[in-house]
Amino acid sequence: MEIVKPQTPSYQAVLISACLLLVLSFGYRAGFGLFMVPMSEAREWGRDVFGLALAIQNLSWGVCAILAGALADKYGNLRVLLGGVALYAIGMVGMSVSSTETQIVSTAGLLVGAGIAGTSFGIVLPSIARAVPEEKRARALGIGTAAGSFGQFLVVPVIASVVDLFGWMHSLQFLGLSAFLMALLCIPLSKFGGANETAKADSKASISLKHVALKACSIKSYRLLVFGFFVCGFHVAFITVHMPGYVVDLGFDPQIGAWSISLIGLCNVIGAYYAGVLSGTHSMRKLLTMIYLGRVVAITIFLAMPVSILSIMLFSAGMGFLWLATVPPTSGLVALFFGTRYMSFLYGIVFLSHQLGSFSGVWLGAWLYEHYGTYDGIWYAGIFLGIVAALLHWPIEENDYSKSLLSTAPSGLRV
Secondary structure, eight states, X not given: OOOOOOOSTTHHHHHHHHHHHHHHXXXXXXXXXXGHHHXXXXXXXXXXXXXXXXXXXXXXXXXXXXXXHHHHHHHOHHHHHHHHXXXXXXXXXXXXXXXXXXXXXXXXXXXXXXXXXXXXXXXXXHHHHHHSOGGGXXXXXXXXXXXXXXXXXXXXHXXXXXXXXXXXXXXXXXXXXXXXXXHHHHGGGGGGSHHHHHHXXXXXXXXXXXXXXXXHHTSXXXXXXXXXXXXXXXXXXXXXXXXXXXXXXXXXXXXXXXXXXXXXXXXXXXXXXXXXXXXXXXXXXXXXXXHHHHHHHHHHHHHHSOOSHHHHHHHHHHHHHHSSTTHHHHHHHHHHHHOSXXXXXXXXXXXXXXXHHXXXXXXXXXXXXXXXXXXXXXXXXXXXXXXXXXXXXXXXXXXXXXXHHHTTOOTTOOO
C-alpha cells in the first residue's frame, strides 16, 4: 500500500545523485580483492586472515543494513548516509596501518562493512523507490543497480593503477580520503527517507518494527526471497574477493584479475538495467529463477573450459550480465509485497541473508585455499547453491501483502 506519491519531477536529481553515490560505494568495495596478495605478503599473513576480514566486512554490512534501514525509516536518510560515509572513509584509512589480525578485522571488516551499509543499496534503492513515480520504479531500480556495477567497472582498474604507482598502503589512504566526497551526494536523497512518509501517513499506520518484521516473516513468499538471496551473496562475494588471487595462481598477471572484476561490472551495467526493465513487465520470480540457473551454466562452462585469458574474460562477461541482476527483481518484490513505507527495513532483512551468503563465500573460499591449496570446492558449491536458489524462487507468489503489516498491530506502538 503506497502512502506517498511523488508530486514533482525532483526524482531525476535524486536518481542522478543516488547513482553517483553507488558508483563510488561499490567501486571502492569491489577493489578490495586487489589488496589481498600484496597486503598479505607485506604483513606475512595467509590469505585466510585478509579473507576473514572481508568476510566479516560482508557480515557487518548485512547486520548494519538492518539497523541502518530501521534508522532511515524512523529518522530519515541523511544522518544514516553521512554516518556511513564517515565509517567507510575511516575504515579504509585504518586498513592501511593495520598490522595485526584484530586490526584488519576491525577496520576492513567492521568499520568498512558498516560504512557500506550506510551508503549502498539498502538505503539508496528505497530512496529511489520513494522518489520515482510507481510506473517508472522498476526501470529506476535497474538504473540504480547498474550504477553500482558501473562503479565496479570504472573504479577497480583505477585502484589497480594507483596500487602499481604508489603501493597498497598509500593507495588505501588516498581512497579513504576521497571517500569523504560521497557526503556531497547524500544531500539530495534526504527528502525521501521513511521518516518523511511517516509525517504524511495516518498515525494508525505507525507500528513497531518488531511487528513489521514478524508479520513479513510469516509470509512464505517473503521467507523464500530471504533464503534465496543468500546464494546471490555467496556467488558475488567469493568471486569479487578471490578472483584476482585465483587468476594470479593460474599464472596470469594481476591486471588480468582487475580486468576480470571490471568486465563483470561493465556487463552488469547492461544486465542490471534490463533486469529492472524486465521486472516491470514480467514475472519477477521467474526472472530470478532464470538468473540463478544462468549462473549455474556460466560456472559449469568456466570449469569445463581450458584456462586462458579468453576463458576468464568470457566467464567474467557471462557472470557480469547476471551479477547484480538479482537486485531489481528482489527489491521490486519487497516493494510489491509491502509498499515502500518500511522498504529500507524489510529489504535490510533480505539483504542480511545476502551478506550471510557473502560471509560464507569469502571465508570458506579462503579456508579451503589455505587447507587444500585450491578453490575447486567453492566453485562446485556455487553450482549446487545456484540450483537451490532457482528452486526456492519458483514458488514465490507475487501478491500485495501490505495490509498484513497493519493487521492486529499493537495499539499505541510507534516505529
